[in-house]
Amino acid sequence: MQKDAMLIQLGYVPNDALLDQLQKIEENTAGYDKIQKHIMDLHNHLKVDGAYVALSNSNDYFKIKVDSPSQELAQEAHDKIKHFSDKFKVKVDKLKNKETYYIIGFDS
DSSP: OOHHHHHHHTTOOOOHHHHHHHHHHHHHSBTHHHHHHHHHHHHHHHGGGTEEEEEOSSSSSEEEEEOOSSHHHHHHHHHHHHHHHHHHTEEEEEOTTSSEEEEEEEOO
16 A cells, blocks of 8 residues: 555545655554555544544554543444454554553564
8 A cells, every 4th residue: 555545544644744754654563564454444443433543653653542432432442452453463552541552563
């Protein structure tokens, strides 16, 4: 998938800074080529739960943010993230005391 298309699907308007940031994230994410499609699928599945995948501003990783309006939807989002991680062997790190995860990469 082209970088512009990836950014657009994540809700960004592509520009040079975002393209550079995405390039760094791709290089920093182990096995990115194996999980890229699954990241976009996860993003689409999470939208109904008030959660999403985004570019992290503080680390060179994709982040998953759970901003669900209810505890029930938040739990659905967390369950989907766990399923995604287990099924596609993707390592995710949840930040302590936050509703945020980082997608670290393919966990072979």
